[in-house]
Amino acid sequence: MRKMILTIGLSLLLGSAALGRPREGSILDGIRPGPDGKIDVVTIFPHQDDETIFVGGTLLIAKQDPRVRTHIVCFTLGDLSSARDYLHITGEELAKIRIEELQSAATVLRVDELIQLDHPDQGLPKLPPEALAEEVREIIERTGAEVVITYGPDGMTGHSDHRALSAAVFAAFPQSQAQRLYYVSLSRFWSGVFPNEAKLRPQPATVKVDIAPVKKLKGLALSTHASQKFYSGWLLNLGMMNRFDHEWFARAAEKQ
Ligand SMILES: [Zn+2]
Numbered sequence: 001m002r003k004m005i006l007t008i009g010l011s012l013l014l015g016s017a018a019l020g021r022p023r024e025g026s027i028l029d030g031i032r033p034g035p036d037g038k039i040d041v042v043t044i045f046p047h048q049d050d051e052t053i054f055v056g057g058t059l060l061i062a063k064q065d066p067r068v069r070t071h072i073v074c075f076t077l078g079d080l081s082s083a084r085d086y087l088h089i090t091g092e093e094l095a096k097i098r099i100e101e102l103q104s105a106a107t108v109l110r111v112d113e114l115i116q117l118d119h120p121d122q123g124l125p126k127l128p129p130e131a132l133a134e135e136v137r138e139i140i141e142r143t144g145a146e147v148v149i150t151y152g153p154d155g156m157t158g159h160s161d162h163r164a165l166s167a168a169v170f171a172a173f174p175q176s177q178a179q180r181l182y183y184v185s186l187s188r189f190w191s192g193v194f195p196n197e198a199k200l201r202p203q204p205a206t207v208k209v210d211i212a213p214v215k216k217l218k219g220l221a222l223s224t225h226a227s228q229k230f231y232s233g234w235l236l237n238l239g240m241m242n243r244f245d246h247e248w249f250a251r252a253a254e255k256q
Helices: 003-019 051-062 083-087 090-110 127-143 160-175 187-194 213-222 226-231 235-241
Strands: 039-043 068-076 113-119 145-148 180-185 209-211 248-255
Touching: 003 235, 039 051, 039 160, 039 248, 051 068, 051 090, 051 209, 051 213, 051 248, 068 090, 068 127, 068 160, 083 226, 090 113, 090 213, 090 226, 113 127, 127 160, 145 160, 160 180, 160 248, 213 226
Parallel strands: 039 068, 039 145, 068 113, 145 180
Antiparallel strands: 180 248, 209 248
């Protein structure tokens, strides 16, 4: 009898946990191809490695659909990473290194287009929000995006560039032709323990993508960001993100 009660209790517990869990699926569910018959997936992040850490596997999985084109947009030069001090190099030198690292990662991730902009690192919060949103809108139009992916208002780590760009993408989305906006997220457990300097938590995931079949390629793409892997405070997280079999996304906005 006691065993039965325990079993019922356990299944109730598991059932309630399952309610709050994201379903496993595709970020492309319900997305219609554009007039050219293609589905353009665009990541918009401030630094070289943001996209690889949180969306690398999903970009590879998305490309298994022959209609999909992927685009990476990197807004800043990444010149203020702590790798600059560790390596005793200038911001200009670090920017050159990181841009080449991202180009290598994009090759590994089979990305169709890489758009590298030249805003200074940590410069996005200093821009007028409307000007940044307008720049984002123009880029979304230029890529022909159906799906846009960026950080949520938490910025995942709380970084000020992450949060400023998230707000700009959210503001630009309704004026663009894109159909759906996702924020990168994490599992419930990792949402609670992932280091965030602003003490904010990611928006709960609504879908998790199984990236196990492409995990080795994602690992290779992560290792192309060698300056960050070996010479920045992100060492722990670059390694950590390569252990997961999923990437998580919260559906942030949708247009019919
Ligand atoms: Zn970043």
